[in-house]
Structures are given as C-alpha cells and as structure tokens.
Amino acid sequence: MTHSASTLMPFFGLIRVSGEDRASFLHNQLSNDINHLSAGQACLATYNTAKGRVIANIVVLKRDEDIILIAAADLCETLQKKLQIYIMRSKVKLQSMDEWRVAVSIPAITTVQAEPVPQYVLSATQKNQIWQITLPDNTTIQIGKINQLPPLNTETAKAWQVQQISSGIPWISAAATETCVAQMLNQQLIGAVHFKKGCYPGQEIIARAQYRGQVKRGLALLETTSILTAGDTITDSNNEEVGLIINQVQQETATLALAVIKHSAAETQLQCNNHSLTIKKCFFTTVITENT
The missing domain is CATH 3.30.1360.120 (Probable tRNA modification gtpase trme; domain 1)
Known part of the structure; x- marks a missing residue:
C-alpha cells in the first residue's frame, strides 16, 4: 500500500x-x-x-x-x-x-x-x-x-x-494574470475549457484560437542554475521577448520552471535575467518550416 x-x-x-x-x-x-x-x-x-x-x-x-x-x-x-x-x-x-x-x-x-x-x-x-x-x-x-x-x-x-x-x-x-489565452496554458487539454457550453467572457477569442489554430505560444519545461520569478521575461539570443515564466520551483542544484514561449523559439537559445535556459520538454507540437 x-x-x-x-x-x-x-x-x-x-x-x-x-x-x-x-x-x-x-x-x-x-x-x-x-x-x-x-x-x-x-x-x-x-x-x-x-x-x-x-x-x-x-x-x-x-x-x-x-x-x-x-x-x-x-x-x-x-x-x-x-x-x-x-x-x-x-x-x-x-x-x-x-x-x-x-x-x-x-x-x-x-x-x-x-x-x-x-x-x-x-x-x-x-x-x-x-x-x-x-x-x-x-x-x-x-x-x-x-x-x-x-x-x-x-x-x-x-x-x-x-x-x-x-x-x-x-x-x-x-x-x-491576463498574459495568456487558455490554449497557451493547455487548459483545453485538461478539461478546463468546454467548447459546447455557450457564451462566457472571452469565449469567441478562445473558440477562434481552437478551431483556426492561431495560437503561436505554448508551455515549455525549462531548467536553469539561476533564480527565476513568475512573470519574468524570456528572451532569445537577439534579446527579443519570446516568453514568460508562469511557475517556478528552486531545487538544490537548479531551478525548474514552466513557461509560455513562442513555438518558433523552441529551437533557439533562451535566456532569462541574463542566464541561459535549457528546454527540457515542450508541451506543444512545433512545426518548423523554411519560412519560420
């Protein structure tokens, strides 16, 4: 037991x-x-x-x-x-x-x-x-x-x-708060969004994102040796904003974080507060094309 x-x-x-x-x-x-x-x-x-x-x-x-x-x-x-x-x-x-x-x-x-x-x-x-x-x-x-x-x-x-x-x-x-639509947070995958229940605030935007595939950001599991805080901005190698820390927990040797990042940023080097981030897992399907 x-x-x-x-x-x-x-x-x-x-x-x-x-x-x-x-x-x-x-x-x-x-x-x-x-x-x-x-x-x-x-x-x-x-x-x-x-x-x-x-x-x-x-x-x-x-x-x-x-x-x-x-x-x-x-x-x-x-x-x-x-x-x-x-x-x-x-x-x-x-x-x-x-x-x-x-x-x-x-x-x-x-x-x-x-x-x-x-x-x-x-x-x-x-x-x-x-x-x-x-x-x-x-x-x-x-x-x-x-x-x-x-x-x-x-x-x-x-x-x-x-x-x-x-x-x-x-x-x-x-x-x-107020930074992400539900699909960026995979709320539709765990049953938090019911697409047949009728109207509620933001329903049209969320439905459009679901059926037209317009969401270009998603969840990723990140790791770093530095200290992170929820709300911290994630940037790429060009110092352009590509994401946001949602949750983090500091462990003995590293910090684990759940972040929302641009799908296109999954193949780039990420950083936060001038410290590099390692992508451990993406909770979205990334399609990389020549035009991405």
Whole structure:
C-alpha cells in the first residue's frame, strides 16, 4: 500500500459563492460547464477577460449549499471584485473564506501522462469536514479549516510544485494574470475549457484560437542554475521577448520552471535575467518550416 505526503499550500486561496443563482451565474462567467456539475463534483475552469486572456485558472467545487472557487491567493481579491461587477440582479453572494485553507497531497507513485485526456468533471469526496479533489495528474487538493489540515511542509510543497511543473500543469498567479489565452496554458487539454457550453467572457477569442489554430505560444519545461520569478521575461539570443515564466520551483542544484514561449523559439537559445535556459520538454507540437 502506498501513502501520500500532504502539506498546507499557501499559494491558494478560496472564495465562497452562495445564493440561488450561483450555478447559472458562474456558468455564464467561467469557461467550463458549471450548470451540469452535481453537488459533490468539481471541475477546472478559467476566468478570462473579454479578449480571452486568462485572469485566473480555478478549481470549482460544487456543494449542496454553495460553490467554492480555489485559485491563487494573490488573485482572489481581484477575482472576487471582477465577478462582483457582473452579479447585478442575480441572487449571488461572494465571500472570502479567511478561516479556510488549501492543502495538497502527492501520491507515493506519480505518473506524467504524455497526452492528457480532458477531464470535465473531477472526483471530489468529503471526510471529517475536509473536501478532497483529485487533479488530472492524480495529485489532490484538500480544503478545510486550517486546524483540520496538515501543517506546511516545505519539502512536500516543493515536491508538489515539481510534479505540477513537470506535468505541464500551470497555475496563474498575479504575476502572470491576463498574459495568456487558455490554449497557451493547455487548459483545453485538461478539461478546463468546454467548447459546447455557450457564451462566457472571452469565449469567441478562445473558440477562434481552437478551431483556426492561431495560437503561436505554448508551455515549455525549462531548467536553469539561476533564480527565476513568475512573470519574468524570456528572451532569445537577439534579446527579443519570446516568453514568460508562469511557475517556478528552486531545487538544490537548479531551478525548474514552466513557461509560455513562442513555438518558433523552441529551437533557439533562451535566456532569462541574463542566464541561459535549457528546454527540457515542450508541451506543444512545433512545426518548423523554411519560412519560420
């Protein structure tokens, strides 16, 4: 039998959405099909600008009496304010959940899928007032009151970050908000974007990018010996901007990072903060032609 390691994950924060119109309201704002979620189910979603740029990517948990949104803690206030604007006459109430926290767990044995299969509904269970949601890479998120969750273990937190980055699963924070469309972040591959659910902010841009293949940037796994920060600019050998650091984790001898880069930059020498970057893996298919 294998056991998992768990830790508090301060990166995440929570918003509670209540009121009888909560599901239809969120269905019209987020990129996934919230109306067809049953109580006790979860999903991934993005909240986007009218131009299709991802403000935040979110785990959505539907409970009997409310819906919980889990996103980067440094974006929760922004997310709540932007959603509040569109409530108007809808019977919806948004609240921060300051007494609740998010923890994560890593199974003892993890696997990285070569080609993720979209999961529009995620498994969610409740035990001892703690909700647990299984993510596409089989790691889990738990939410509950802080005294019910495991303490922060920095090594386990780093291991979880390494697993997410190595799996090509990005988490947008304030440093990278409104910089990428969903396909640059492979949100369509893990089930965060539902293309048949109807309108939501940015839907036309995201649909056009999907069906016309207009996205020219994608995720890449990078490594460097220097320290990186989310939001750092990536340049090529000509010092031209070609990408952006989304997530990073510093290890003993190197820093691993998940970045969005131009497809055409995958064959060039990249750098960030005057330090060279090594591309370990691209999470997109690069087609190099003579005219590229």
